[in-house]
Amino acid sequence: MNTPRIALVTGANQGLGRALVEGLAARMGKEDLVLLTGRSERRVTDAAREVAQLPATRAQVRGRALDVTDTDAIARLADELRAEYGGIDVVISNAVARVLPHESQAARADEFIDVSNTATHAVLRSFGPVLRPGGRLLVVASSLGTLGHLDRRLHPLFDGAGLDQVEYAVESWRNAIHHHTAEEAGWPRWLNVPSKVAQVAAVRAVAAARRERDLATGTLIASVCPGMVDTATSRPWFSDYSQAQSPSEAARAVLDVVFAEHVDPALYGELIRFGKALDWHAGTPLVEQDRMLTP
Numbered sequence: 219m220n221t222p223r224i225a226l227v228t229g230a231n232q233g234l235g236r237a238l239v240e241g242l243a244a245r246m247g248k249e250d251l252v253l254l255t256g257r258s259e260r261r262v263t264d265a266a267r268e269v270a271q272l273p274a275t276r277a278q279v280r281g282r283a284l285d286v287t288d289t290d291a292i293a294r295l296a297d298e299l300r301a302e303y304g305g306i307d308v309v310i311s312n313a314v315a316r317v318l319p320h321e322s323q324a325a326r327a328d329e330f331i332d333v334s335n336t337a338t339h340a341v342l343r344s345f346g347p348v349l350r351p352g353g354r355l356l357v358v359a360s361s362l363g364t365l366g367h368l369d370r371r372l373h374p375l376f377d378g379a380g381l382d383q384v385e386y387a388v389e390s391w392r393n394a395i396h397h398h399t400a401e402e403a404g405w406p407r408w409l410n411v412p413s414k415v416a417q418v419a420a421v422r423a424v425a426a427a428r429r430e431r432d433l434a435t436g437t438l439i440a441s442v443c444p445g446m447v448d449t450a451t452s453r454p455w456f457s458d459y460s461q462a463q464s465p466s467e468a469a470r471a472v473l474d475v476v477f478a479e480h481v482d483p484a485l486y487g488e489l490i491r492f493g494k495a496l497d498w499h500a501g502t503p504l505v506e507q508d509r510m511l512t513p
């Protein structure tokens with residue numbers, strides 16, 4: 219009998235995360251387990267029950283409360299899964315804090331950074347070592363996550379940086395927001411851009427350190443860009459979302475990366491969009507009027 223495979227998605231009670239769980243549950247086997255995690259016990263329990271009842275679902279689906287701003291809880295869960303199952307096969311770090319267009323970006327910065335960045339660092343640090351050979355650790359970023367979207371002055375903070383340096387850069391950005399010096403230092407007011415660049419940089423840092431070992435075992439660490447997705451987070455930012463994919467459409471390309479039989483070395487450590495690696499140095503800084511939720 220095959221060892222059951224274990225998958226976990228953060229921020230999975232709605233939106234893209236939930237569609238990723240649905241797709242995992244449909245494409246994994248009956249003996250496998252998908253952990254649908256989110257910050258509210260009730261919301262994850264309800265969502266897991268609903269996914270378990272879908273006709274396409276094959277794997278077991280279990281709700282598990284995990285507030286990703288609690289980095290100790292992330293570490294505890296990784297330890298628990300190692301003790302119980304010997305490791306984990308699929309980890310998708312997906313959670314994001316919802317910021318509405320009328321809200322002050324600076325006022326929401328701490329939560330946004332904690333959910334997207336501090337949590338991503340914790341997931342990489344805690345789940346990287348328990349990822350089984352052949353596993354997948356993906357961080358959901360966006361096409362805004364390429365370095366060129368940042369002012370040139372900020373590039374040295376992220377280009378070729380190790381994980382400690384990326385963490386330092388993120389905390390410098392947070393401090394600059396608190397001290398009202400972010401704009402003069404070149405940080406865009408819109409949080410999503412530095413946040414996504416930092417997520418991609420963190421993945422690149424961890425991947426660079428384990429690339430050879432992972433490629434030898436068919437293991438993949440990468441960031442992914444889902445494209446424009448019609449979710450409660452993105453909807454308020456668009457006047458026209460006719461081009462947006464449904465969450466399940468967007469989940470498909472991400473899950474194709476998860477279920478690909480072989481790891482393409484050209485994708486390893488990179489930001490993957492619809493099966494192709496985006497150029498890390500691509501992009502141009504967005505002007506303030508362009509504060510659209512570019513996918």
Ligand SMILES: NC(=O)c1ccc[n+]([C@@H]2O[C@H](COP(=O)([O-])OP(=O)(O)OC[C@H]3O[C@@H](n4cnc5c(N)ncnc54)[C@H](OP(=O)(O)O)[C@@H]3O)[C@@H](O)[C@H]2O)c1
Binds near residue numbers: 229230512
């Ligand atoms: N939508 C797009 O067009 C688009 C484009 C590019 C990239 N992305 C990326 O795709 C990912 C998913 O976005 P989405 O549009 O699907 O967002 P969404 O529908 O708002 O879902 C976000 C999820 O994150 C959860 N979350 C928030 N704070 C959390 C915390 N502290 N701990 C654990 N979970 C938490 C939310 O839980 P609650 O229900 O409890 O709030 C929700 O389940 C994000 O990384 C986003 O940046 C989206």
